[in-house]
Amino acid sequence: MGEELSRNGVHHKSNQDPERGSGSGLCSLLGSKDGDFLLSPTADLVKISDLQGKFIGIYFSANWYPPCRKFTKTLSNAYEQLKKCNVDPGFEVVFVSSDEDLDSFDEYRSSMPWLSIPFSATTTKRALNLRFDVESIPCLIILQPNYDDEQDSRIENGVDVIERYGAKAHPFTKERLEELTEEDKEKRANQTLKEMLTTPERDFLVSHSIPEKVSVASLMGETIGLYFSAQWCSPGEKFTPKLASIYHKIKQESTVDGNNDSFEVIFVSSDKDESSFDSHFYTMPWLALPFSDPTIKNLIKYFDVESIPSLVILSPDGKTVTKQGRNLINLYQEKAYPFTQVRIRSLEMKNDKEAENFPKLRYHSRHDHELTLVSEGKGGGPFICCDCDEQGFGWAYQCIDCGYEVHPKCVRDVEHDSVVES
Ligand SMILES: [Zn+2]
Ligand SMILES: [Zn+2]
Known part of the structure; x- marks a missing residue:
């Protein structure tokens, strides 16, 4: 028997991973079995302990994904600006790659002014993804200086924070972010x-x-x-x-x-x-x-x-x-x-009333599968209509099998006794 399932269905796994670096704080987080170092932009080795006392942005990203490359530029601007101003505590970024091969990793890394986890440190990269529950990229987690597992007050929506405020977000504390949100609100309330x-x-x-x-x-x-x-x-x-x-x-x-x-x-x-x-x-x-x-x-x-x-x-x-x-x-x-x-x-209320009379299931002339009527609360949400290519939300006809979705007004009914393979 390997992993055990507890009563609530959560996997329990030992935290001790022999392949990962030992030690506490940053070293155990970022180190690998090959040692406690990271790669500089010029591929030199940098000791993880050099990062002590700085804010650390752990940056999950991949070369093949355009939104990542776009955010890398935004983050670079903020990063360079903070470097230039010599802020205290400093800000360092550590790139955690989801690239598929070493070449694309190297190409991407060389466009970044900060540090990277080596491409070969797969266990460390996987552990970081798990540790911070990374569900989509780009993702930026900002750790407070002198990171400590026990007292971890990190900023999880770093991408949003940097896109919104750039270098102004420094120091990356909850208080600073509240201050910026307040300023923003005031500005918007008074906009002319x-x-x-x-x-x-x-x-x-x-x-x-x-x-x-x-x-x-x-x-x-x-x-x-x-x-x-x-x-x-x-x-x-x-x-x-x-x-x-x-x-x-x-x-x-x-x-x-x-x-x-x-x-x-x-x-x-x-x-x-x-x-x-x-x-x-x-x-x-x-x-x-x-x-x-x-x-x-x-x-x-x-x-x-x-x-x-x-x-x-x-x-x-x-x-x-x-x-x-x-x-x-x-x-x-x-x-x-x-x-x-x-x-x-x-x-909306008028639409909901009308939708009461809509058939629950329909066939559309441009799609082979049966479509189901959905609304925002019932399996629907914002979508792009596959018929007219425009955005939509609220009521829609959706193919449960493949996600094909159209506005109710765009459905052109067809007789559909048997599915015709094309
Ligand atoms: Zn449409
Ligand atoms: Zn379908």
């Missing part, structure tokens, strides 16, 4: 259109009709959609015309209601050059920040825009209503306006 969209040199947005410049101040009191997109982004190609037609409908309806011009969209462009910006913007009926304006980068960071197209909705007083504008447009079209919680809740 002027602060977000203007610079000392520019207080207007551009339009391709007359007048060519529209002052930011004139938009106060309107619901605003910040539309993050770029011509090179193919989902944007589909979403832009859709948003344009809904934009016109919302404008039309608010004219009927008598409060003209209460909705405006502002294009925040990630286009690579001015000519693609021009031709792209020309397809849009709304305003834009000028091409390569410095506020664009700030807005992308401020709203955590991870993928485009993305639509952030601001209320008439300039506060953030939702970052899910694109989703809400896909789900509810012009009815989503003005995107407030009250509005969305009432649409």
Whole structure:
């Protein structure tokens, strides 16, 4: 008999692993049977004891995974900045590789300014993954100086912390993070259109009709959609015309209601050059920040825009209503306006009511397996519709076998007596 199962089904295994380095604290955590050392960027050996007294970021990552390579750049910036400022206590990073072969490990490691666990120390790497419950990469665990197994107050969402605050997160204590969260909250509670969209040199947005410049101040009191997109982004190609037609409908309806011009969209462009910006913007009926304006980068960071197209909705007083504008447009079209919680809740309730009459099982003409009706609470969640390629959440038809998922409105029913193998 090997491992024993306890009554609650948890595996119990001896903590004593003869292949791992002995000693306490960092050495037992990071050492291997070959000794208590790590690799420097130039592949020299560095003693683990040299790390005493520093904050240690244990960085789980892999060369083959683009989000990892992207985060490596962000972490490098913060790391170099902290080095330059000579912070005390210092910050060191230790890379724990999930690369499949030595070549990709070496290539990745040489792009990093910090230390690495040797590629051959597989037992140590596995133990670290288990020790810190690493479920996905990139993952950054930040240990306090003079790490001690007994009094372990580590920061587990290091990736999030560095992406959000960069070098400002130092010293990486719970108190510092609370302070930053507080600052952030205060900033967001006081955010204004002027602060977000203007610079000392520019207080207007551009339009391709007359007048060519529209002052930011004139938009106060309107619901605003910040539309993050770029011509090179193919989902944007589909979403832009859709948003344009809904934009016109919302404008039309608010004219009927008598409060003209209460909705405006502002294009925040990630286009690579001015000519693609021009031709792209020309397809849009709304305003834009000028091409390569410095506020664009700030807005992308401020709203955590991870993928485009993305639509952030601001209320008439300039506060953030939702970052899910694109989703809400896909789900509810012009009815989503003005995107407030009250509005969305009432649409959701209406949807739930309608879904009561939906068939629980259906076949869709583009998929061979049977699809099951799911909702957010019952096996569903945010998804990308396999039929129209747009995001969705709430009700969906899902293939339990292979995860194929479509909007209820996208299902085209087919007769399905027997499964046809293709
Ligand atoms: Zn769809
Ligand atoms: Zn399927």
